[in-house]
Amino acid sequence: MKVNLTTTDVGGFNFEFLRIVSCQSVGAAEIGECLYTIGRIEDGSFDSWITEWNRTAGRVAAEARRLLTAGQPLAARDAFLRAANYFRAAEFYATHDDPRQVAVWQASRDCFAQAVPLLRFPAEPIEVAFDGACLPGYFVRGGSRRAPTLIAMSGFDGSAEEVYYWIGPAAAERGWNCLIFEGPGQRGALHLNPGLVLRPDYEAPVGAVVDYALSRPEVDPARLALLGYSLGGFLAVRAAAFETRLRAVIANSLVVDVGAAFAAVWPKILRGSFPSAVDTAFTLLARLRPDTRWGINHARWALGVNHPHEFFAAWKPFTLWGTEDRLTTPLLCVVGEDEIAQTSADMITQTIRYLRAVRGPTELAYLPKETGASSHCQMGGLAYAHAAIFEWLTRTVTSEPPAHPPPHTLVFPNGAIAAVRRYHPRVAVEE
Numbered sequence: 001m002k003v004n005l006t007t008t009d010v011g012g013f014n015f016e017f018l019r020i021v022s023c024q025s026v027g028a029a030e031i032g033e034c035l036y037t038i039g040r041i042e043d044g045s046f047d048s049w050i051t052e053w054n055r056t057a058g059r060v061a062a063e064a065r066r067l068l069t070a071g072q073p074l075a076a077r078d079a080f081l082r083a084a085n086y087f088r089a090a091e092f093y094a095t096h097d098d099p100r101q102v103a104v105w106q107a108s109r110d111c112f113a114q115a116v117p118l119l120r121f122p123a124e125p126i127e128v129a130f131d132g133a134c135l136p137g138y139f140v141r142g143g144s145r146r147a148p149t150l151i152a153m154s155g156f157d158g159s160a161e162e163v164y165y166w167i168g169p170a171a172a173e174r175g176w177n178c179l180i181f182e183g184p185g186q187r188g189a190l191h192l193n194p195g196l197v198l199r200p201d202y203e204a205p206v207g208a209v210v211d212y213a214l215s216r217p218e219v220d221p222a223r224l225a226l227l228g229y230s231l232g233g234f235l236a237v238r239a240a241a242f243e244t245r246l247r248a249v250i251a252n253s254l255v256v257d258v259g260a261a262f263a264a265v266w267p268k269i270l271r272g273s274f275p276s277a278v279d280t281a282f283t284l285l286a287r288l289r290p291d292t293r294w295g296i297n298h299a300r301w302a303l304g305v306n307h308p309h310e311f312f313a314a315w316k317p318f319t320l321w322g323t324e325d326r327l328t329t330p331l332l333c334v335v336g337e338d339e340i341a342q343t344s345a346d347m348i349t350q351t352i353r354y355l356r357a358v359r360g361p362t363e364l365a366y367l368p369k370e371t372g373a374s375s376h377c378q379m380g381g382l383a384y385a386h387a388a389i390f391e392w393l394t395r396t397v398t399s400e401p402p403a404h405p406p407p408h409t410l411v412f413p414n415g416a417i418a419a420v421r422r423y424h425p426r427v428a429v430e431e
Contacts, residue, residue: 029082123138126212136181177218238323240329248331337374365392412430
């Protein structure tokens with residue numbers, strides 16, 4: 001297939017390719033072998049995608065083992081990181097009932113484990129006990145003394161290893177610990193705990209992770225922050241509304257009402273149709289759109305539902321409405337221009353309403369197209385995300401804690417205001 005990096009719809013082949021190559025900054029991708037691999041893939045064919053990324057990952061993993069045996073640990077480290085990333089890519093479109101899914105997930109974790117002892121900022125494997133389950137993750141140390149700690153998680157479809165690429169070394173370089181975990185409904189937790197599906201009350205697993213963090217001597221209990229990517233932005237803000245031990249929360253990016261966002265893309269008449277009609281409509285659209293087909297397949301596993309018509313009810317509890325008065329924790333929302341363009345006017349309006357209603361101070365970091373970081377979660381421009389996140393964290397967390405909760409303020413950059421007006425002229429947004 002030919003790559004079009006201006007097409008950044010989540011779940012589509014072009015965006016997923018951009019997601020893979022974004023890890024080049026930490027040695028987990030090489031653009032040449034990525035271009036060679038994508039060139040062999042039939043656009044829209046999940047089987048072709050799985051086969052070719054698995055093939056490339058297997059070749060790179062074999063080279064990593066050869067380099068390690070040959071006494072070249074640094075080259076082996078980079079190859080293991082790339083192989084882990086490519087195996088993760090292969091797993092992305094594999095359904096939970098495809099035997100290849102477990103195999104490539106395990107291969108990705110195994111390659112990452114081989115790289116860990118060789119990393120400049122090693123990722124110590126951890127396990128967090130929660131509700132009879134085991135939440136997997138990694139702890140990355142930011143120094144020899146007690147340090148501020150960033151708890152980080154993915155969302156609907158990422159992995160802990162991928163979150164390490166995105167933020168782990170960047171945090172450690174700046175003197176922050178980074179505690180990465182996978183909670184209910186996320187890949188590693190689902191593989192290790194079958195049936196541990198997504199839940200809206202993420203303050204429960206986050207509370208267990210905070211307990212674990214505070215048990216470590218490297219963690220300064222007064223300087224804890226939480227970061228959630230993609231759907232993790234919703235989950236992180238929901239958790240912060242109830243978990244009072246957090247000094248700050250970052251949503252990258254934020255959806256206020258996941259159920260409403262999901263329902264909004266379907267005509268009202270379809271939402272009220274017979275289940276069989278809804279299922280038929282989903283099936284027809286899935287044949288035409290790979291992102292829809294992937295979303296349906298993955299939701300069956302992550303949400304524990306069997307039929308498309310069940311999705312509306314399954315997503316309905318995933319809302320932040322009702323938490324406005326509880327959220328006093330300072331909040332940073334990171335959003336790119338592509339996301340504003342791809343989000344409906346109703347969802348933009350909901351987000352602005354919620355940010356104005358919360359009790360704590362809120363800022364929005366905006367990435368325009370010219371940065372190359374305007375896609376979902378800044379794929380293609382992670383350095384811009386790091387700059388925005390840690391500039392805000394330095395002001396918000398590393399200073400002395402305030403004697404009283406700061407008052408509500410909303411900082412909305414002019415660039416974001418202009419983008420909303422450009423793509424959604426009927427949405428009311430103030431300077």
